[in-house]
Amino acid sequence: MSERTADPDLLKFYSFGLFTQLSGAVTAGMVHLGDKLGLFVELASAGSPITAEELATRTGLDERWVREWAYNQAAAKLISVDVENGATPAPGGERFFLTPEAAAVLASPDHEAYGMGMFHRFPQTMAALEVMPESFRTGVGHDYDSHGPEGAVGIERSFEPWNRHHLLPDVLPALDGVVDRLRSGIDVADIGCGAGGAVMLMAAEFPASRFVGYDISRHALDRARDRLAASGLTNVRFVDPREEALPNDGHFDVITTFDCIHDMTDPVGMIAAIRAALAADGTWLLVDIKARDTFADNVAKNPMAALMYGISVLSCMSSAMSSPDGAGLGTLGLPANLARELSLAAGFHHFRQLEIDHSINAFYEIRPT
Secondary structure, three states: OOOOOOOHHHHHHHHHHHHHHHHHHHHHHHHHHHHHOOHHHHHHHOOOOEEHHHHHHHHOOOHHHHHHHHHHHHHOOOOEEEOOOOOOOOOOOOEEEOOHHHHHHHHOOOOOOOOOHHHHOHHHHHHHHHOHHHHHHHOOOOOHHHHHHHHHHHHHHHHHHHHHHHHHHHHHHHOOOHHHHHHHOOEEEEEOOOOOHHHHHHHHHOOOOEEEEEOOOHHHHHHHHHHHHHHOOOOEEEEOOOOOOOOOOOOEEEEEEEOOHHHOOOHHHHHHHHHHHEEEEEEEEEEEEOOOOOHHHHHHHOOOHHHHHHHHHHHHHHHHOOOOOOOOOOOOOOOHHHHHHHHHHOOOOEEEEOOOOOOOEEEEEEEOO
16 A cells, blocks of 8 residues: 555545544443433323423433433434424423334334344443453453343343244244144244243244243343243243253254354354254254355445444354354354355255345244255
């Protein structure tokens, strides 16, 4: 690269781009506070635009802090300001509200577009920066339990809203013959079950079938077992595979893995274990991050590529390298071609990508025959 003096205009443009990234990080912290303090929910339930003072009263918070928070969120265009006849109100006189779209994403846990999960665990994700320098030196990362109990809750809040709307009516029916078998009664394993939301949805819908959720996260298992006790379900249980290993005798008729293979230290070994645990006529539903074969393709076709590579360092790849010999696939490390290659190498012969519309994930039906 030839040396040249920095162009003043390009320098300003570059600096603007850099500090825009910082602005996004700081605003993400403010989104976390808005979720944690119930500010978004109160804005959504107000029914009409309200002042920072009214919002503070509704939440039992201090007006000045609420007002500065609202200014940040409005400046970022995440919440809206009601302006009557183009008038400019005095400081504190602004009236804030959520559009229907903002309410769906920020304040509606039952909506499929609800997006507060990653912001719930934002402090724990950013806290990983404290230990990352050592990981860069040693090559060894940190598992999901390093993010504490709130990390497990954040993942639960990230994925379960969409699953509640689409797993039963859209995803399972896309698998050849699986719904009929679930109704008749079969054995199902959900590997990397997290807080148990997906497997309990299936267990409630298909009471004749038997379900086991496997995870190595103590925090996630604690959360799953608490939720199971409250649910009253009797056809599902949760286990740590280090205490009760995945069987290798073809015991399970269906195995599911939701957004976890790319996080594993030994994905090749896990795929082989899935093949051994799955019956000859069984089905593996693999759900993982929608990725492309190259960095260039990911950047060109995924507007969230920078976010995903960064989250990979702080979370996904860190988990996948949390043992010295970890594979380190990372968030965008399991494109369809690699998933197919690893599956075929493990003894599977059928690999089909399902036509499921999801902004982040890809869905695959994989079978031994």
